[in-house]
Amino acid sequence: xxxxxxxxxxxxxxxxxxxxxxxxxxxxxxxxxxxxxxxxxxxxxxxxxxxxxxxxxxxxxxxxxxxxxxxxxxxxxxxxxxxxxxxxxxxxxxxxxxxxxxxxxxxxxxxxxxxxxxxxxxxxxxxxxxxxxxxxxxxxxxxxxxxxxxxxxxxxxxxxxxxxxxxxxxxxxxxxxxxxxxxxxxxxxxxxxxxxxxxxxxxxxxxxxxxxxxxxxxxxxxxxxxxxxxxxxxxxxxxxxxxxxxxxxxxxxxxxxxxxxxxxxxxxxxxxxxxxxxxxxxxxxxxxxxxxxxxxxx
Numbered sequence: 001x002x003x004x005x006x007x008x009x010x011x012x013x014x015x016x017x018x019x020x021x022x023x024x025x026x027x028x029x030x031x032x033x034x035x036x037x038x039x040x041x042x043x044x045x046x047x048x049x050x051x052x053x054x055x056x057x058x059x060x061x062x063x064x065x066x067x068x069x070x071x072x073x074x075x076x077x078x079x080x081x082x083x084x085x086x087x088x089x090x091x092x093x094x095x096x097x098x099x100x101x102x103x104x105x106x107x108x109x110x111x112x113x114x115x116x117x118x119x120x121x122x123x124x125x126x127x128x129x130x131x132x133x134x135x136x137x138x139x140x141x142x143x144x145x146x147x148x149x150x151x152x153x154x155x156x157x158x159x160x161x162x163x164x165x166x167x168x169x170x171x172x173x174x175x176x177x178x179x180x181x182x183x184x185x186x187x188x189x190x191x192x193x194x195x196x197x198x199x200x201x202x203x204x205x206x207x208x209x210x211x212x213x214x215x216x217x218x219x220x221x222x223x224x225x226x227x228x229x230x231x232x233x234x235x236x237x238x239x240x241x242x243x244x245x246x247x248x249x250x251x252x253x254x255x256x257x258x259x260x261x262x263x264x265x266x267x268x269x270x271x272x273x274x275x276x277x278x279x280x281x282x283x284x285x286x287x288x289x290x291x292x293x294x295x296x297x298x
Contacts, residue, residue: 007067009026072093073092092278104224117281161295163241163265192237243293
């Protein structure tokens with residue numbers, strides 16, 4: 001039988017990337033962490049972690065991490081059944097993956113009913129929406145918001161809706177950099193904003209809308225709020241989610257560089273297939289909220 005303490009230690013090393021950091025997280029000595037991992041590997045007869053910097057879970061380790069995430073969900077449900085009174089309830093930490101734009105707009109209001117009604121602490125892992133499913137595949141999270149439209153093996157998938165993005169700039173920026181419109185010559189010179197070097201959304205938009213496939217200068221700003229603020233300040237133009245705009249377009253603070261054109265990015269909620277009232281509540285809360293806030297065309 002697997003020792004939950006060993007699984008918890010494996011999760012801590014995989015999350016922090018090192019035995020010493022895991023020891024600090026678990027309030028143990030580094031030798032105690034090493035001993036637990038060694039005992040787990042001896043029991044299984046194969047390594048669960050790579051001895052690299054940072055340490056990473058092997059395929060066996062990833063399977064154990066997925067099992068540990070599901071085990072915590074089932075334990076939560078059992079505790080709520082055995083100890084239903086409010087004063088005896090203990091918090092369950094739920095690791096989920098999401099992209100920054102979702103967290104900055106709809107995600108937290110969507111899950112608020114669950115956090116209000118159940119003793120849940122969220123451990124949110126941020127990544128690009130095209131890469132969050134890797135967090136789930138490697139066992140770091142129990143579920144994730146992703147653009148992936150096919151379920152991960154052993155998981156379930158629920159369509160949430162699409163986030164709409166528009167390509168915007170201040171009138172002064174547009175007059176300076178796009179006096180003749182957003183043509184190829186202007187796009188090659190005007191500074192844009194991207195989230196990170198993983199971010200391919202801006203390039204995809206230019207390819208689809210402007211048939212532009214060449215390089216372009218860009219700022220890298222890894223916060224959604226920074227995206228909006230830099231665009232409003234006229235430092236660059238960018239693709240902004242409509243959910244983050246106030247009266248920017250109506251007031252004329254920002255203008256659409258490609259009127260009538262936009263990019264809709266579909267989002268899906270993935271989670272491991274496990275019988276859990278908490279997992280079901282999270283799924284229901286997100287799908288219900290997104291049905292009203294996100295665009296529902298497929």
